[in-house]
Amino acid sequence: MCGAAYSESIPLVHEHGTLQVPVLVNGKISLNFTIDSGATDVSIPTNVFYSLISAGTVSPQDFLDKRAYKLADGSTEYSQRFRIRSLRVGNLELRDVVASVVPPAGSLLLGQSFLSRLKSWSIDNEHQALLITESATSQSPLIVPRSKNGSRGSGWVRLTALNDPAGQLLVNTASFQGNGDLRSLWDKHIFPPHTEKWQGKWVSYALDQWEFECGQHRARLEARTDYYEDGTRWVADSKLISSAAWHAVQPDTWKDGEMKLLCD
Numbered sequence: 001m002c003g004a005a006y007s008e009s010i011p012l013v014h015e016h017g018t019l020q021v022p023v024l025v026n027g028k029i030s031l032n033f034t035i036d037s038g039a040t041d042v043s044i045p046t047n048v049f050y051s052l053i054s055a056g057t058v059s060p061q062d063f064l065d066k067r068a069y070k071l072a073d074g075s076t077e078y079s080q081r082f083r084i085r086s087l088r089v090g091n092l093e094l095r096d097v098v099a100s101v102v103p104p105a106g107s108l109l110l111g112q113s114f115l116s117r118l119k120s121w122s123i124d125n126e127h128q129a130l131l132i133t134e135s136a137t138s139q140s141p142l143i144v145p146r147s148k149n150g151s152r153g154s155g156w157v158r159l160t161a162l163n164d165p166a167g168q169l170l171v172n173t174a175s176f177q178g179n180g181d182l183r184s185l186w187d188k189h190i191f192p193p194h195t196e197k198w199q200g201k202w203v204s205y206a207l208d209q210w211e212f213e214c215g216q217h218r219a220r221l222e223a224r225t226d227y228y229e230d231g232t233r234w235v236a237d238s239k240l241i242s243s244a245a246w247h248a249v250q251p252d253t254w255k256d257g258e259m260k261l262l263c264d
Contacts, residue, residue: 010090010130012123019123021110021130024088026057031108035123035130039111042084042099048108049082049101050264058082060157060173060261065164066252067100078252087114092134156188159257167191169254175209176262183262184211184222193229202229210255214263218246219255 012019013032020032029052033042044052052058064081079100087097089110098113115121119133156170168190175186189206196203209223221244224236249255 007131007133008090008092009124009127010132012128012130019128020108021089023108023110024086025052025084026086027088028057029055033108033110035115036109036111037115039109040100041081041111041113042087042097043102043106043109043111044099045102045104045106045108047104049080050260053261054264058084060159060171063157063159063257064098065160080257089114089130089132092118092132159254159261165192167195169258171258171261178211181213181215182211183214184209185258185262186210187258198226199234201232203227204229210258212249212259212262213246214259216246217249217259219249219259220244220246 010021012021014020015032018034020034022030023033024030031048036043049058062083062085064083066078066080068076068078079102081098081100084097084099085095087094094114094117097117102109121130121132123129124131156172158168158170160167160169170188170190172186172188175184177184186207186209189208191203191205194202196206203226205227207223207225207227208221210219211222212219221236221241223241226234228234249259
């Protein structure tokens with residue numbers, strides 16, 4: 001953002017017995033958030049998150065990594081993070097705000113990934129308003145950049161962070177096929193050097209076609225090609241592919257993320 005700092009008073013609204021602030025997400029959807037300075041990120045319940053995806057307000061390019069968050073009871077929970085490209089409160093708009101996905105029973109929270117980028121903020125209880133002062137030097141947080149393979153033109157988008165120890169997973173959105181319960185896509189798994197071995201050689205990356213049975217939350221492999229670090233490749237034969245059985249998709253996995261993008 002640029003320009004001099006300014007202050008603004010934003011009227012709060014009563015909802016479910018609490019005071020909340022209206023927030024415009026990505027310039028399209030207005031939602032009422034509870035202000036929570038104890039929340040690390042802006043928090044979005046799972047059901048709202050999938051509604052944003054279905055409405056085209058959040059795209060695969062906005063997915064970031066998963067992070068561990070410590071809960072009030074001392075336990076740890078892993079949450080998917082994503083980028084909100086635009087978050088507007090009153091006349092103030094911040095770009096590239098990090099948000100985390102919380103269980104459906106959770107609340108919409110305006111946390112520190114938004115509040116910490118303000119010069120100051122406070123609640124005026126007498127007038128029931130949020131007082132904010134924008135910082136002229138406020139900068140966007142570091143967002144995991146898209147790789148060249150993740151550009152819109154190629155159709156490949158990355159679902160994982162660059163520093164994921166298991167490698168990178170990219171999905172070709174142009175490959176999405178099917179309707180109803182059966183759908184398919186192509187993905188690319190890029191392995192860290194010298195971590196994945198097949199047929200006695202190190203695999204650089206693998207191209208897989210997966211079919212999903214959305215209603216049953218199952219998946220099976222349709223095609224596979226491994227590309228080795230020595231420049232050769234291996235194509236799975238029809239016998240191997242035909243033996244691939246349907247298997248249940250486990251929650252909070254890469255495959256689960258692919259299935260949600262394809263089926264929702």
